[in-house]
Amino acid sequence: MSNGISFRPAAASEVSTGILLMFLSVLVSPIIDIFSKLAIATIPAAEITAARFVVQALCMLPIVIWRGSWKTFAWRANIFHAIRGAIITISMVSFVTTLRYMPVADAIAIFFVEPIILTILSSIFLKETIGWRRYAACGVGFFGAMLIIQPSFQEVGYVALLPVVSAFCIAIFALMTRVLSHREDPWAMQLQMGIWGLLFCAILLAFGSATGSDVFDAVMPDGRGYLYLLGVGVTAAIAGIFGVYAYRAAPASTLAPLQYFEIVSATVFAWLVFGDFPDALKWLGIFIIIASGLYIIWRERRFASKPVSDTPQSALAP
Numbered sequence: 001m002s003n004g005i006s007f008r009p010a011a012a013s014e015v016s017t018g019i020l021l022m023f024l025s026v027l028v029s030p031i032i033d034i035f036s037k038l039a040i041a042t043i044p045a046a047e048i049t050a051a052r053f054v055v056q057a058l059c060m061l062p063i064v065i066w067r068g069s070w071k072t073f074a075w076r077a078n079i080f081h082a083i084r085g086a087i088i089t090i091s092m093v094s095f096v097t098t099l100r101y102m103p104v105a106d107a108i109a110i111f112f113v114e115p116i117i118l119t120i121l122s123s124i125f126l127k128e129t130i131g132w133r134r135y136a137a138c139g140v141g142f143f144g145a146m147l148i149i150q151p152s153f154q155e156v157g158y159v160a161l162l163p164v165v166s167a168f169c170i171a172i173f174a175l176m177t178r179v180l181s182h183r184e185d186p187w188a189m190q191l192q193m194g195i196w197g198l199l200f201c202a203i204l205l206a207f208g209s210a211t212g213s214d215v216f217d218a219v220m221p222d223g224r225g226y227l228y229l230l231g232v233g234v235t236a237a238i239a240g241i242f243g244v245y246a247y248r249a250a251p252a253s254t255l256a257p258l259q260y261f262e263i264v265s266a267t268v269f270a271w272l273v274f275g276d277f278p279d280a281l282k283w284l285g286i287f288i289i290i291a292s293g294l295y296i297i298w299r300e301r302r303f304a305s306k307p308v309s310d311t312p313q314s315a316l317a318p
Contacts, residue, residue, distance in 0.1 A: 018250025022258045025242035028235055030266035033108065034273050035231035037099040043225055045096040046208065046216045048232060049089060050201035055233020056240065057194030063187050081189070084176050085196025091169035093204070094162040097215055101159045104270045105148060105278075108263050110160060112145040114167035115259050118174050122251070125175055133295075134257065141260040141292040147285030148263060148278065178247045186244035190237065260289040 032052075039048050098107045116138045180189060208216020221229060246255055264286050270276045278286065 014249045015251075015254060018246045018248075018255060019258060021242045021246035021249065022255045023261060025239045025246060026259055026262035027265050028239040028242065029262050030104065030108065030269050031235040032232055032239065033095075033099060033104050033266065034269050035228050035235065036096045037104055037274075039221075039225060039228035039232065040096055040100045043219060043221055043229070044208075044213065044215055044217055045093050045100070046201055046204045047218045047221075048096050048229065049092045050198055050205060051229035052092065052232045052236045053089075053194045053198040053201060055230060056237040057191055057198065059234065059237040060187055060191035060194060064185075064191050067185065067187060078192075080176060080180060081192040082196050084173055084180075084193050086200050087169045087173045087176075088193060089197050089200040089204075091166040091173065093201075093215065094169070095166040098159055098162045098166075100214070103274070103276055105263065105267045105276065105282075107163050108266045109145040109148050110163035111167045111170075112142060112260060112263060113164060114170050115257055116142055117168055117171040119257075121171055121175055122178075134254075137257045137292045137295055141257050141289050144285040144288030144292065145260065145263055147288065148267065148282045174243075174247065177244060178251075186241060186248065189244055190240050193240075258293050261293055264289060 036048055095107065095111065119134065119138050177189070204216050205218045209218065211217050267276075267278055267282065267286060271278070
C-alpha cells in the first residue's frame with residue numbers, strides 16, 4: 001500500500017478538527033455494539049452485519065446523489081473498496097459473534113489492541129513519524145483497557161480471540177481509509193463500502209442458509225429486532241462518516257490513541273442499558289485511558305503549534 005505514498009504534514013487546525021471528529025466517532029461507535037448485542041440474542045451475526053450495510057448505504061445514497069459524488073467514483077479503485085468491504089465484513093461478523101458470549105465493555109477492551117496495531121502499521125506503510133511518547137501512550141491506554149476488562153480466557157475460550165481478529169482487520173481498514181480519503185469523497189466511500197460489504201454478507205448468508213448456524217443462517221426478525229437492526233445501521237453510518245473525515249484531517253497514528261475513549265463511552269452505555277456498573281478497578285482503568293488520550297492531544301497540539309523559528313539553526317545547516 002505504500003507505493004511511495006506520502007502525506008503533507010497536517011496543520012494544527014486540521015489536527016484539531018481530526019481529533020474532534022474522532023472523539024465524536026468513538027462516542028457514537030459503542031451504540032452500534034449496544035444495538036448489536038440486543039439483536040444478537042435472536043438474529044445471526046452475519047444478518048446483523050448485512051442490515052448494517054443496507055441501512056448505511058441507504059443513508060449515504062441520497063447524500064451522494066445530492067452532492068454529485070457519484071460522478072467522482074474512482075472505478076479503478078474498486079478493488080480497494082472491495083477489500084475494504086471484505087475487511088469490515090470479517091471484522092463486524094467476528095465482533096458481533098463475540099457479543100453473544102461476552103459483555104460489550106469486555107469485548108471492546110480486548111479489541112483495543114487495534115490502536116497499537118494501527119500505530120505500528122502507520123509507521124511501516126504510511127511512513128508517519130511516531131515518537132516513543134506516542135508508543136508509550138498506546139501502551140498505557142492498553143493497560144488501562146486491560147484493567148477494565150479483567151479478561152478470563154478460560155471462561156470464553158476461542159471467542160476471546162475474535163475481537164483480536166476484528167482489531168487487526170480494522171487497523172488495515174483504517175490505513176486504507178487514510179489513503180483513499182485523500183482521493184475520494186468520504187460520503188461516496190461510505191456508500192461503496194456498504195455496497196461491497198452487503199455483497200460479501202449476502203454470499204455468507206447464502207452459504208449459511210438452512211445450516212442452523214447462529215452466525216450465518218438468516219432468520220425473520222420480529223418488530224423489535226427490526227428496530228435493533230435499524231439502530232445498528234444508522235449509528236454505523238454516523239460514526240463511519242465522522243471517522244472518514246477524521247482520518248482525512250489528521251495522521252492515523254495521532255488518532256489511534258484517542259480510540260481508547262470508546263471503551264469509556266462503551267462502559268457508560270453498557271451500564272445504562274444492561275446495568276453493568278464498573279467496579280473500582282474498572283474506574284481506575286477508565287482514568288488511565290482518559291489520561292493517556294489527553295496527553296496525546298496535548299503533545300500533538302504542542303508539537304503542531306511550535307513555530308519554525310524554534311528550530312535550532314544548526315539543524316538547518318546543510
